[in-house]
Amino acid sequence: MIHKFTLFGTNIVVDTNSGAVHVFDDVAYDILDYYKEYNKEGIEDKLRGKYSKQQVEEALEEISALEKDGLLYSKDTYDEYALKGHLSAWSKNIKALCLHVSHDCNLRCKYCFASTGNFGGERTVMTPEIGKRSIDFLIKESGNRRNLEIDFFGGEPLLNFSTVVEVVEYAKKRGEEAGKRFKFTITTNALLLNEEIKNYINANMHNVVLSIDGRKETNDRMRYRVDGSGTYEDIMPVIKSVAESRNQDNYYVRGTYTRHNLDFSRDVLHLADEGFKQISVEPVVAAKGTGYDLREEDLDVLYKEYERLAEEYVNRREKGRGFNFFHFMIDLGQGPCLSKRLGGCGSGHEYMAVTPEGDIYPCHQFVGMKEFKMGNVREGFLNREIQELFKRSNVYAKQDCRECWAKFYCSGGCAANAYQFNGDINVPYKIGCALEKKRVECALWIKTRE
Amino acid sequence: MKHIKTINGSTLKDSMKTGGCGECQTSCQSACKTSCTVANQSCQKN
Numbered sequence: 099m100i101h102k103f104t105l106f107g108t109n110i111v112v113d114t115n116s117g118a119v120h121v122f123d124d125v126a127y128d129i130l131d132y133y134k135e136y137n138k139e140g141i142e143d144k145l146r147g148k149y150s151k152q153q154v155e156e157a158l159e160e161i162s163a164l165e166k167d168g169l170l171y172s173k174d175t176y177d178e179y180a181l182k183g184h185l186s187a188w189s190k191n192i193k194a195l196c197l198h199v200s201h202d203c204n205l206r207c208k209y210c211f212a213s214t215g216n217f218g219g220e221r222t223v224m225t226p227e228i229g230k231r232s233i234d235f236l237i238k239e240s241g242n243r244r245n246l247e248i249d250f251f252g253g254e255p256l257l258n259f260s261t262v263v264e265v266v267e268y269a270k271k272r273g274e275e276a277g278k279r280f281k282f283t284i285t286t287n288a289l290l291l292n293e294e295i296k297n298y299i300n301a302n303m304h305n306v307v308l309s310i311d312g313r314k315e316t317n318d319r320m321r322y323r324v325d326g327s328g329t330y331e332d333i334m335p336v337i338k339s340v341a342e343s344r345n346q347d348n349y350y351v352r353g354t355y356t357r358h359n360l361d362f363s364r365d366v367l368h369l370a371d372e373g374f375k376q377i378s379v380e381p382v383v384a385a386k387g388t389g390y391d392l393r394e395e396d397l398d399v400l401y402k403e404y405e406r407l408a409e410e411y412v413n414r415r416e417k418g419r420g421f422n423f424f425h426f427m428i429d430l431g432q433g434p435c436l437s438k439r440l441g442g443c444g445s446g447h448e449y450m451a452v453t454p455e456g457d458i459y460p461c462h463q464f465v466g467m468k469e470f471k472m473g474n475v476r477e478g479f480l481n482r483e484i485q486e487l488f489k490r491s492n493v494y495a496k497q498d499c500r501e502c503w504a505k506f507y508c509s510g511g512c513a514a515n516a517y518q519f520n521g522d523i524n525v526p527y528k529i530g531c532a533l534e535k536k537r538v539e540c541a542l543w544i545k546t547r548e
Numbered sequence: 549m550k551h552i553k554t555i556n557g558s559t560l561k562d563s564m565k566t567g568g569c570g571e572c573q574t575s576c577q578s579a580c581k582t583s584c585t586v587a588n589q590s591c592q593k594n
Contacts, residue, residue: 115560115561116560116561117557117558117560117563118554118558118559119554119555119556120552120553121552121553121555122551122552156551160551160552161552163549167558168558168561172561179564191570193574194574196576244571245572245592247573247574281573424588427588428588429587429588429589430555431556431559432559432591433587433588433589433590433591434563434567434572434587434590434591435563435567436560436564436568437567437568437570438572438589438591439586439587443576443586444576445576448570448574449574449576462576506560506587507587509586509587541588546555
């Protein structure tokens with residue numbers, strides 16, 4: 099399978115199964131339209147008048163050589179591996195937990211998938227005891243995995259920072275005893291982030307995700323306090339201070355764009371103008387009828403926005419003012435291995451979420467959906483049937499993904515989005531797929547400019 | 549080559565031989581939380 103597209107005058111050809119990426123000139127690019135259907139004479143005939151016979155012959159030879167070397171039209175030999183599910187990356191070992199240390203929030207963000215912080219339940223916080231049992235559970239279930247991850251999430255985790263500290267210190271101690279290396283991450287709206295908390299985060303957290311949507315009007319329209327007041331003015335200086343204190347690395351400013359700011363590239367560039375170097379602004383996932391949900395008729399506008407952003411991204415990089423945009427970052431040479439790309443994000447089988455009560459769910463987005471409750475860290479029981487269901491949900495288990503050129507870049511997309519929109523974790527969310535493919539195209543074009 | 553420039557070779561196939569250790573970062577923990585892009589994660593072996 100190949101995918102070809104032209105962006106800003108550059109013809110890019112992706113060979114899906116080998117992972118090869120090429121830049122074609124116009125004659126070679128046009129030949130691909132006929133290459134599999136016609137012989138040499140037929141192709142020459144089709145392109146007569148547009149290119150010389152010599153040009154066509156030369157380009158054809160090059161295409162044939164790539165095909166022979168397995169870099170073009172390479173065969174798909176992976177589905178046997180995928181269906182057997184026997185690669186070690188798909189063992190039943192768990193390597194990451196998202197700890198919902200607070201099902202409460204000091205904001206009432208309009209688009210919150212957690213029903214403004216409580217995930218549709220009581221407003222509660224996690225006790226240190228439940229946090230510690232989560233660490234024990236992860237160590238026990240991690241098998242021979244050495245690198246383990248804990249993300250402190252909410253609601254707003256700073257509403258329960260004492261538990262965060264207690265759990266981090268416990269995990270460090272237990273990790274040392276068990277030969278495990280913990281990496282900690284925290285996701286916060288930054289409202290309660292003071293110097294003391296910042297220093298603790300910088301000393302202990304591998305990554306910090308700071309929520310802000312971009313321009314003041316964009317941010318304050320969706321992200322406001324209980325009394326309705328916006329947060330931009332208060333959080334911007336705090337978030338800047340955190341980014342600077344981490345030398346502009348190992349953090350993300352993380353925003354969400356909605357139908358209210360389809361011109362989201364301006365929000366990304368606003369954050370870059372404010373000096374941030376690690377930026378992630380992502381499409382909202384919202385139900386129809388909310389008014390801010392993204393719709394199919396918005397896609398053309400959003401494609402143009404990604405293109406605009408990609409162009410400016412390269413411009414700034416070339417002028418020494420570059421920044422990283424999470425979805426434009428693709429490591430072609432040393433990225434994830436095939437088994438990681440087949441398996442996807444790991445939700446439900448190697449990554450799980452734990453509620454303040456200790457209940458285990460496939461990921462943070464499934465929290466509150468009782469049919470997906472997998473167990474409780476106090477009992478140590480885990481529903482292996484649900485784990486198996488997620489383990490088997492790889493790109494080859496999804497009909498739409500099997501046929502998709504981008505399957506090894508996105509790895510099947512978000513199971514929660516698929517379930518929310520289609521009632522099946524193996525039927526991907528269509529708008530999400532469309533945007534993902536556009537982002538990958540932009541990211542590949544950016545690679546051609548390096 | 550005159551007409552084609554390859555910017556990335558057969559890295560995916562090659563990774564079948566060495567990959568699968570599972571020590572890499574969980575993609576959702578990095579920044580996304582809603583829109584997974586696995587290809588921007590790095591391999592722990594590199």
